Amino acid sequence: MVKDTIFSPSFGNRPSYLLGRDDVVQSFLQGLSTEPGNRERAVLLLGQRGSGKTVLLWELADRARDMGYVVANPTVTSRDMLDRIIEKVQSDGERLYKKRSSHVTGGSIGALGFSAGLQFTREEQETKSFQYKLTQLSKALTEQGRGLLILVDELQANSPEIRQLVIAYQEIVGEQLNIALIMAGLPSAVSATLNDKVLTFLNRARKVVLTPLSLAEIDAFYAKSFDELGLTVNPELRREATRATKGSPYMFQLVGHYIALYADAGEELAKSTLGDALYAAQSDYENDICDTTLAALSEQDVKFLQAMSEDAQMSKMSEIAERMSVSQDYAQKYRKRLIDAGVIEAQGRGFVRFAVPYLADRLRNDPLF
Numbered sequence: 001m002v003k004d005t006i007f008s009p010s011f012g013n014r015p016s017y018l019l020g021r022d023d024v025v026q027s028f029l030q031g032l033s034t035e036p037g038n039r040e041r042a043v044l045l046l047g048q049r050g051s052g053k054t055v056l057l058w059e060l061a062d063r064a065r066d067m068g069y070v071v072a073n074p075t076v077t078s079r080d081m082l083d084r085i086i087e088k089v090q091s092d093g094e095r096l097y098k099k100r101s102s103h104v105t106g107g108s109i110g111a112l113g114f115s116a117g118l119q120f121t122r123e124e125q126e127t128k129s130f131q132y133k134l135t136q137l138s139k140a141l142t143e144q145g146r147g148l149l150i151l152v153d154e155l156q157a158n159s160p161e162i163r164q165l166v167i168a169y170q171e172i173v174g175e176q177l178n179i180a181l182i183m184a185g186l187p188s189a190v191s192a193t194l195n196d197k198v199l200t201f202l203n204r205a206r207k208v209v210l211t212p213l214s215l216a217e218i219d220a221f222y223a224k225s226f227d228e229l230g231l232t233v234n235p236e237l238r239r240e241a242t243r244a245t246k247g248s249p250y251m252f253q254l255v256g257h258y259i260a261l262y263a264d265a266g267e268e269l270a271k272s273t274l275g276d277a278l279y280a281a282q283s284d285y286e287n288d289i290c291d292t293t294l295a296a297l298s299e300q301d302v303k304f305l306q307a308m309s310e311d312a313q314m315s316k317m318s319e320i321a322e323r324m325s326v327s328q329d330y331a332q333k334y335r336k337r338l339i340d341a342g343v344i345e346a347q348g349r350g351f352v353r354f355a356v357p358y359l360a361d362r363l364r365n366d367p368l369f
């Protein structure tokens with residue numbers, strides 16, 4: 001065993017190094033320099049489980065702060081989401097006041113129309129709406145030449161809180177205040193069954209789909225990290241480890257971590273030890289990603305996937321329908337649902353394939369599904 005100071009396979013855990021997301025980060029930062037209301041400032045981050053949505057939100061929070069933004073750290077869609085957002089804006093905004101009050105004596109009373117920093121009076125706190133509070137905070141920050149960035153994680157587009165947030169955001173944009181919003185979620189979070197303001201808003205927002213990481217980049221990172229950890233891994237075995245990640249950020253962390261865990265310090269990594277590490281990584285991945293993905297699907301969705309799992313690479317629609325003993329039209333309905341959910345993807349005319357790594361293995365290996 002080697003002490004692993006590099007890999008951290010755990011949800012929401014900031015990686016020691018964020019791989020392959022430079023383009024997304026850069027284009028978002030450029031968006032922040034556009035004028036309020038620009039569509040680049042409302043971003044929808046979509047990706048499968050373990051694709052790195054949460055850690056990317058935290059990275060964007062840091063980078064926006066460096067640009068002078070006040071940031072409401074990622075808030076998960078929930079009933080108290082709106083209150084939490086206000087609290088987070090206030091607490092992050094306090095940084096500015098602390099800095100300033102170390103220079104100015106007499107405190108910041110009245111400076112922004114707030115009695116102290118970005119706090120509301122007790123009456124406002126108790127009686128005013130979320131929209132009022134967020135607008136006041138945006139105004140105060142815009143007047144100070146600051147912007148406000150709100151981050152939402154685990155988007156559930158049909159929740160009333162998201163609806164309220166979107167409405168408030170649009171009104172604040174209407175007042176030309178400096179605000180930006182990023183919402184991250186599973187591809188299935190934006191369902192076509194939504195048919196109101198939220199859907200229109202999400203359709204207009206800039207969509208960023210988190211793609212798999214490049215294998216070349218993963219391999220280069222493994223080479224460097226194994227070296228740093230004092231592990232000797234022959235390049236052929238290292239490439240085998242790289243291929244096993246299938247570009248999934250979570251699997252990339254798992255594979256790196258288990259190699260460090262199974263390896264003997266001071267000895268070259270044996271092929272059988274790599275096999276043990278990959279087995280452990282895949283089994284965690286199947287548990288954490290594949291099972292959770294399957295649990296969110298309907299019985300018929302899973303039947304469709306089971307029918308697909310009989311094929312090695314890709315599956316023909318007509319054969320899936322036959323295996324399910326249903327009509328082609330019926331099978332098409334499930335095809336569309338699963339594509340919308342990002343679980344499968346179209347592959348040429350009449351074919352589909354799995355979009356979630358190891359899902360096919362999971363279905364083949366476990367009689368429960």
Ligand SMILES: Nc1ncnc2c1ncn2[C@@H]1O[C@H](COP(=O)(O)OP(=O)(O)OP(=O)(O)O)[C@@H](O)[C@H]1O
Nearest residue numbers: 010011012015019049050051052053054055249250
């Ligand atoms: N770009 C990346 N480079 C390196 N590691 C990453 C990257 N993105 C994510 N990870 C790692 O992958 C794992 C999953 O990341 P994260 O929790 O952000 O995924 P997620 O998309 O939010 O998943 P979920 O949908 O389940 O919430 C974490 O261990 C994280 O450290």
Ligand SMILES: [Mg+2]
Nearest residue numbers: 011012053054
């Ligand atoms: Mg997450």
